[in-house]
Structure formats: structure tokens, C-alpha cells
Amino acid sequence: MVGRSNKEIGAALGIEERTVKAHVAKLMRKVGVQNRIALSVHAITHSLVTANK
Secondary structure: OOOOOHHHHHHHHOOOHHHHHHHHHHHHHHHOOOOHHHHHHHHHHOOOOOOOO
């Protein structure tokens, strides 16, 4: 769900916006990145997701 806001992601998953924010923050800390773009790049380069073209 790259490019979507926390609110949009939460609505799509049926969870609160703040829950999305907490999960994103935890993932960023875990992989050692400072922002969502770096988190997306990490996920793509480690084959955790595929890049949409």
C-alpha cells in the first residue's frame, strides 16, 4: 500500500489510523530506517514486496 496515508491504509484493513501509525513506526525502528520511503525501498530490495509498475 505504498503511497497511501495511514487513514487510507487503516480503512482498507479495517483498523484505526493510529494502529497503522504504530505498526509503521515499529517497522521503521526494526529495520533501522528514518522514513516511509526508506521502509518501502528496504521492503522492495529485500523481496518482501514487489514494486508496482
